[in-house]
Amino acid sequence: MRQLTLCTLLFALGVSIAAGLDCRCFPGDDCWPSWQQWADFNATIGGRLISTVPLGSVCHTTGEFSAYNQEACASLIADWGFPATHYKTCDSPMASWFSNASCDPFLPRTTPCTITALQRYAVNVSKVDDVQKTIQFAQDHNIRLVIRNTGHDYLGKSTAPGGLALWMHNLKATEYLQYRSCSYEGPALRLGAGIQGFEGMAAAHAQNKVILTGNCDSVGVVGGYSQGGGHGQLASMVGLAADQVLEWEVVTAxxxxxxAAPDMNPDLFWALSGGGGGTYAVVMSATVKAYAEVSTASANLTFSGADVPPDVFWSIIRNFIVDITPIIDAGAVAIWAVIGKTFSLTPIIWPGGNVDELQMRLASTLRMLNERNMTYAFHIQHFVSFWDCFMAMNPHSNITEAQIGGRLMPRGVLDHSTDSLISTLRQISEQGAVVSGVSLNVSRHSVPDNAVNPAWRDAAISIVLGTSYNYTNRQVNVECQSLMTQELVPLLTDISIDSGAYLNEADWKQPDWQSAFYGDNYQTLHEIKEEFDPNGVFWARTAVGSEAWTELDDGHLCRSDDL
Structure with missing residues (x-):
């Protein structure tokens, strides 16, 4: 409380809270590099330095970065929900919370367009030398450094107020190879750090192979997705994305x-394989396992509970979740959501499965819908390949604006406390939150030794909650975020005390994030962080070692010991 009072006093006096503290250099500070120093640095990297101009600048008439253009603004607002609008830039986060309304196209045009919440510069990385020189420049000038690919990021790990970003998005090389090591021999793909799901899948498909990617096909494969665990529609067949990696190509602090591989820098390999992205090293590429194409059965289902009592609606959802368990254990993955009084399965995918057995596992749910004369949409189909199935059945995913939180629900809860699970999901839904789930089993086969949160190995459902986002009222968003942290996620935690959360799809204000996101691995991960990055060159919210630093309200990143 004494520190809070001091901070308030400093702000009141117009004095920078970072004065006299051990903080990263921030624009406006005396230590900030001069224009000439930035120009000289740019020359050393072949002119690949990009000065940030917020996307929303075309929607504002005031502020340092205003560049109002009525037509361009209307086009930006129309395209705002599409991932490409953001991943084609080096700075715009898809989770709008982390732009902090600094240059929001949805606010009145007279609202000042500022850049406070975003990094000031980014380096469009093309080769290892770019990374090495950027790391050196950031350390020479004590500048906050962040690693960014697409901006698919619910926890703000790739956004660095006042910082410098390594933009990995254009590292698009792929290579198919027959990989041989002491632990694996077989087909593999080497993927550049900028490869997205749709690109990685296409490269595999060209070889009549498949690889694990995210449900949203524009998510980067190599970055935080795989480094944080990573699930997808093949996960029950092959395991998590971190389980697929054979080696990492990196640049250290x-x-x-x-x-980094099991027999080369094994500690770093272990940490990168599930211990979270953006904190141990800069990944240039990863080599991942590839698998033979496989025929696939799939179905989708949507129904409304608007015309039946809530008890009936939730009893059907309960039946669905329980009855699909045997085919989940046989390699299927189900992606489902409850939004108000609507349930949607989009879709269930069973690589190697057959339509008849899939139909049988969904028959009791369909029968309950028919007995209540409920209207529903249902489609089931056999595909000759997983590729064909993914292209036909996987809906295009737009950006997620919601405040999110999540929990990995253990198999024991599903098997033995089903009523508690369903009543909890119903309670959360009736408070206005979206409830989404991925039913899967990522430990059907041998599990590699890596840093994946141990809670994943017993998980039956990855549950993610979402509360609404308001582009024009920050206070509403603060309240929705508080609801997530203080009420909704704790409801899930209460029925899964010994579990954890998926660190890529979680509440960024999770209070016990070290144990929730990393489990018993945290101490070892912290030791590896200290070994490879003792000075904290790489920092990301809720990443291993991040507690050593605190992000202040004005954007400064300062040593926690000084606060």
Missing amino acids: DGQHLT
Whole structure:
């Protein structure tokens, strides 16, 4: 409380809260590099430095970055929900919370367009040398450094107020190879750090192979997705994305260009494989397992509970979740959501499965719908390949604006406390939150030794909650975020005390994030962080070691010991 009072006093006096503290250099500070120093740095990297101009600048008439254009603004607002609008930039986060309404196209045009919440510069990385020189420049000038690919990021890990970003998005090389090591021999793909799901899948498809990617096909494969665990529609067949990685090509905080594999830098390999992105090293590429194409059975289902009592609606949802368990254990993945009084399955995918057995596992749910004369939409189909199935059945995903939180629901809860699970999901839904789930089993086969949160190995459902986002009222968003942290996620935690959360799809204000996101691995991960990045060159919210620093309200990143 004493520190809070001091902070308030400093703000009142117009004095920078970071004065005299051990903080990263921030625009406006005396230590900030001059224009000439930035220009000289740009020359060393072949002119690949990009000065940030917020996307929303075309919608504002005031502020340092205003560049109002009525037609361009209307086009931006129309396209705002599409991932490409953001991933084609080096700065715009898809989770609008982390732009902090600094240059929001939805606010009145007279609202000042500022850049406070975003990084000031980014380097469009093309090669290892770009990364090495950027790391050195950031350390020489004590500048906050962040790693960014697409901006698919619910926890703000790739957004660095006042910082410098390594933009990995244009590292698009792919290579198919027959990989041989002491632990694996077989087909593999080497993917550049900028490869997205649709690109990685296409590269595999060209070889009549498949690889694990995210449900949203524009998510980057190599970055935080795989480094944080990563699930997808093949996960019950092959495991998590972190389980697929055979080696990582990285640049460390001291500029070394290394390969991390089970037999080369094994500690770093272990940490990168599930221990979270953006904190141990800069990943240039990853080599992942590829698998033979497989015929696939799939179905989708949508129904409304608007015309039946809530008890009936939720009893059907209960039946669905329980009855699909045997085919989940046989390799299927089900992606489902409850939004108000509507349930949607989009879709269930069973690589190697057959339509008749899939139909049988959904028959009791369909029968309950028919007995109540409920209207529903249902489609089931056999595909000759997983690729064909994914292209036909996987809906295009737009950006997620919601405040989110999540929990990995253990198999024991599903098997033995089903009523508690369903009543909890119903309670959350009736408070206005979206409830989404991915039913899966990522431990059907042998599990590799990596840093994946141990809670994943017993998970039956990855549950993600969402509360609404308001583009014009920050206070409403603060309240929705508070509801997530203080009420909704704790309801899930109460019925899964010994579990955890998926660190890529979770509440960024999770109070016990070290244990929730990393489990018993945290101490070992912290030791590896200290070994490879003792000076905290890489920092990201809720990443391992991030508690050593605190992000202040004005954007400064300062040593926690000084606060």
